[in-house]
Amino acid sequence: MTEMTYAQAARLGLQEEMARDPLVWALGEDLGFEGGMAGQYKGLQAEFGDDRIVDTPISESTIMGAAVGAALAGTRPIAEMRFSDFAMCAVSELVNQGAKARYMFGGQGRVPMVARMPIGIRGGIAAQHSQSPEAWYAHTPGLVVVTPATPADNRGLLKASIRCDDPVVYMEHKGLWGMVGEVDENDQEPIPLGVAATIRSGSDITIVSWAAQVGVAAEAADALAADGISADVIDLRTLYPWDRDAVMNSAARTGRLLVVHEAVRVGGFGGEIAAEVAETLGVPVARLGGERIPIPFSIPLEEAYKIKADRIAARVKRMLA
Amino acid sequence: MPVSSNLANEPARVVEMFRKMLLIRAFEEAAGQAFHDGHVRGSVHQYIGEESIAVGICANLRDDDFLTSNHRGHGHSIAKGAHPRAMMLELFGRVGGTSNGKGGSMHIADFSVGMLGANGVIADGCTISVGAAQAIRLLKQDRIVVNFIGDGGINRGPFMEALNWAKVYELPVLFVCENNQIAASTTTRLVTAGEGIAKRAESFGIPAATIDGNDLFEVDSTTARVVAEIRNGSGPQLIQAMTYRLRGHFAHDPAAYRDPRELEAALGREPMVRTEAWLLENGVGADEIAALKAEVDDEIAGYVDEALNAPWPDGSLAFTDVQDVGAPEYPGEGR
Structure with a gap:
């Protein structure tokens, strides 16, 4: 390595x-x-x-x-x-x-x-x-x-x-x-497209994310773990085709799905995943994504756009309440 | 010494090229008729009046040279060697069409003869062409790429980008602007600043020849010279072929926006009439020409007949050839 x-x-x-x-x-x-x-x-x-x-x-x-x-x-x-x-x-x-x-x-x-x-x-x-x-x-x-x-x-x-x-x-x-x-420089094999990675294992809720938001979701999962809530965190890796089996299997097991992405929530790809899971499994679903504003410049404005770990954790707690 | 064409000394070759022009004309007349009869849907952009350009250009290309076309691409496709039978089946949306009914008139392609596709987006073929030329360079091949664009297309950014790009990398690309002087219903010169396409090309350092596109002999001789130069490493060149669109923008456009006298004048200069007159003056009999026309008309009528009776593609075919990774599944009938 x-x-x-x-x-x-x-x-x-x-x-x-x-x-x-x-x-x-x-x-x-x-x-x-x-x-x-x-x-x-x-x-x-x-x-x-x-x-x-x-x-x-x-x-x-x-x-x-x-x-x-x-x-x-x-x-x-x-x-x-x-x-x-x-x-x-x-x-x-x-x-x-x-x-x-x-x-x-x-x-x-x-x-x-x-x-x-x-x-x-x-x-x-x-x-x-x-x-x-x-x-x-x-x-x-x-x-x-x-x-x-x-x-x-x-x-x-x-x-x-x-x-x-x-x-x-x-x-x-x-x-x-x-x-x-x-x-691992010795392993020259590509990583197959369309296969998600589970980066935290849990049984209370499934959190699906991708790109930089994955790290934030993992941070939220770690914070939730301290409160006795265990989250399955899935990094989709490939957005299309997304790993339907991985997401469905996890959501069927946990009974809840939260999709989190940095992109604007309205019309975001999280809506597609949430809808598919709701239609297929009938479990509660929720989305977290950016508000529908351009990305601003100044630090507090830019920070106001971001989906932080505490917001993810709070949303999970509301879903479990 | 530039390569000069001996076409005028080769009546047999002129007959062969004239036959191809007749084939394009007959194809376009039949396609228009089939459109009006309700057998062909969507849009049919006829190439009527511009046949000498496609035939004169493509007669100087090899099968493995690449060609990219535009929405008015039937003539280019036939001239490059696509089979009019498969093209007619495509227009009718039937099995056996060039794209098995997935593309229709604006997406005719035949990769077996280097025809990389007509295009429904004006000037998008320009950027595809320079990329194909870059692949040729990387693969150390001696092919060239020909990109057909209309006068309307020269005001799109990708055309200007591609001209710059082709010259920067000295790519083997021949841009052919068929200047029929009208962009859909808009007179091109009213919306085009400067002195037009040749000057634009020259401003990038690209040699540009302006020719009478309706003169088969001039198209042939200019193309022979330019293609030889490009193949020998001259870098990109442009030919502006002046012409006139004898029909509307598409088959259902009566072209009411133009002066009928303009059309009348153009009819006297159109390529079929001029090439035929040359043949008559050079020892080809009227009966021979009549027989040629009848033969071509019969051939095209046969393709129309075949297309009318050809099977429709199965609905499941709509779901193939989308992508390998994440390929869609055919959900079946009656879902």
Whole structure:
């Protein structure tokens, strides 16, 4: 086991996949000298050449559209968007083209690309650099949506996404870039897509979350444990397809479900999970998500947006009352 | 020395290209009729009046060269080698269509001949093209990519982005702007600043040739030269082919927004009439041309007949080819 950050683990996963498969390449802004926003591409241009780590103009539509074309033409591109907020400049290329090319053409083509677009609050980067629009892409047929929450997952899930023959929206959480965790460098296997991880075991309630909110949910579970309440905490890891079996089995056992996410609650993907569980099991469900406001700048304002551990714990206690 | 076309010295080749133009014209007339008869749903954007461009461009491509098209893509597809039988079945939404009925008119593709797809979104093909060219570069192939765009598309951002991108990386892309002068119902020059597409391309350092797109000979000779240059590493180039859309934006558009005299004048310059006149002047008999037309009409009529009688796809097919990971399940009939 090696300790490394979430960003270093992503870099390792990409390096391994690029060494393994010459068809894998990445394109985006500032990947060479800068090595990506968090160093997740650091040194890879020197190692693999500037035709496999391609520094591009600030042209999000073309970064994404070129990835679609390059995938249709037989390669496995990774389109780096830097911020999911910037990827909104390339929604047509991803949603109208990449997600649907295989289907529209009757299965003639595949689009094995990764659209890498970090989400979430990192602190002080406000309304156009902090959003979590994962539900938009989970809503879109043809796309796989991945939201890693740990360094090990950010290596293993990235590897699986690169090997996937479907277009994958890969959403690292910017608040996690510096998170340190154990990574087993000897184990080169990808982590399968669509399989959740149970990070706390309990019997009173199921808490489902993803990305940076997983850590907050775990913190809440630890606090609840001190009060004699045991929570099953599930990190979905892949948002679409989400691990229905893991969630249903847990909720059937605990009899209650709470879904927590940083994204805005209204229309958030938590609603989909809560509804599925309620329809299938008939157990009580609840959601916690951001209020429907832009992410603000100033510290107390930004803090007011976040879903903190004490709020999660309080919500759980209300459900158990 | 630029490669020059000897098409005028090759009447047999002209006949072959004329036949392809006739095939496109007959396909489009039949598709329009089938639309009016209620057999074809959605939208049918006919390529009538622009046939010499697709045929003249694609005659100079290899099967493994890539092509990306737009909403008005039937002509490009046929010229690149897609089979009109499978295309007609697709328009009718039947089994055996190019996309098995999943795409329809605006999503015709035939990857076996490098046709990477028509496109329902204006100018989105531009970015796909530069990406395909980047794959060609990475795979060390000597293919090129041709992207067809209309004059309306040059005002979308992705077109400008893709021009810049293609030049920055000196990619093997030929942009072909079919300038039929009207974007749906809007006269393009009224909504386009500057001196138009050729100047825009040149401002990126991309060589741009403006030609009479209705002149098969000029399209062929220019394309032969430009394709050879691109294949030899010239980087991207653009051809602006001036033309005129003889029909409405789509089959149900009577094009009431334009002056009938403009259409009348255009009819005298249209490519079928001009190519046919050349053939008559160069030793091809009227009876031979009539026989060619009859043969092509029969061929297309046969495809329409076949499409009318072809089976509909099973509802379960709507659920295939979406994605491998998280593939949808067919919930069955009567759910």
